């Protein structure tokens with residue numbers, strides 16, 4: 074039987090955008106988006122603290138890690154920030170730019186972003202099957218795919234008339250994989266996409282790990298007792314030989330389990346990657362990112378009769394200044410003038426290059442994104458599997474992870490658009506010949 078449907082697996086940010094794009098580009102082609110989560114769009118709803126940081130005012134390939142910058146750039150250029158802004162504006166959700174450069178809906182409601190996507194999908198004629206958890210995808214013998222759903226669950230009547238397939242499955246001439254990664258699995262992205270990818274013969278990066286994730290410190294550590302305190306720092310990931318591997322400046326938040334905040338989230342993927350290569354690598358904290366170590370030493374030397382904590386606070390909060398003195402083995406009430414050279418050096422080191430005693434990350438349960446996935450080198454410019462024509466990949470399943478600030482959604486919008494456009498062209502042309510690119 075001839076199949077003329079595109080089945081999108083996963084109706085999150087990337088999947089919805091892919092489905093909308095495909096349905097708009099080829100209205101004659103049936104587009105079905107399926108999602109297994111109990112709640113549709115859960116990740117969009119929790120994003121940005123319920124406000125959804127939709128994108129960032131400037132997005133380039135340098136804001137991402139994973140696959141090569143050139144491959145990432147090509148996707149980003151196909152649907153840029155202005156295109157995202159226009160899309161949401163046209164769907165009744167204008168965006169506003171905040172001082173950080175992040176773009177949010179003017180309404181500050183993530184719910185409006187989700188409703189805009191669902192409304193656009195409905196108007197474009199996308200059929201949404203939900204909850205419908207895909208358990209396997211099998212190539213059929215006519216160049217298409219069989220998509221297996223929940224056992225004993227028939228493809229709903231709305232779809233069966235137009236989407237071919239067995240009683241518990243869907244038939245498709247093209248499949249767009251958008252099941253996300255492993256982060257916050259209770260939202261539906263439980264990592265099941267990786268097995269589908271592997272079964273279909275696509276490569277995955279050797280490492281798939283949580284990114285944008287808080288770091289844990291040992292039980293009872295002094296910094297955990299500072300829970301709630303936030304300050305600007307510079308974090309530097311260093312190898313065992315002291316080589317600087319990555320550096321991030323921004324806010325650090327002390328939590329009851331360790332550290333979080335934008336700078337920590339951004340550095341976490343570098344820490345994890347460094348640790349996987351070299352267990353002796355680590356993260357150094359400069360608690361005074363605007364101060365050079367030599368200047369701080371001079372400041373301590375010239376501090377006279379005043380307690381040494383006053384050389385740190387302000388600008389640091391008192392509690393932090395005392396904690397840093399404790400870490401250096403220095404009495405915060407000791408006058409600067411009586412500090413020994415050794416004590417002074419220890420305090421300078423703690424303030425400007427303190428090794429954060431990280432014992433791990435908080436894992437996929439709370440990570441905002443997953444690093445690793447399908448390398449873009451395995452996909453054409455249309456994000457179609459080079460070794461499996463008709464199979465497209467987009468969103469977080471790709472080996473692309475962005476820094477904090479709206480970049481991951483921009484990747485979802487852009488890659489969803491590219492995959493949707495290419496899948497529509499593939500099915501509308503009615504050919505399953507491999508394409509170059």
Ligand SMILES: Cc1cc2nc3c(=O)[nH]c(=O)nc-3n(C[C@H](O)[C@H](O)[C@H](O)COP(=O)(O)OP(=O)(O)OC[C@H]3O[C@@H](n4cnc5c(N)ncnc54)[C@H](O)[C@@H]3O)c2cc1C
Pocket residue numbers: 082083084085086087088107108109110113114115116117119120121122125126127128205206207208251252253254256257260261262263264265266439440441442467468469470478479480481482483485
């Ligand atoms: C707490 C939090 C806050 C965030 N805030 C922001 C932010 O403000 N800005 C930003 O840019 N990024 C943010 N992110 C990251 C962003 O949400 C993700 O990068 C983005 O949602 C990825 O989109 P995706 O469509 O690829 O995957 P997902 O959004 O994870 O969607 C995948 C969908 O596929 C479905 N699925 C999975 N497996 C199957 C299966 N077998 N069968 C059927 N369906 C399946 C899932 O149910 C899910 O709905 C945040 C992430 C988290 C966790």
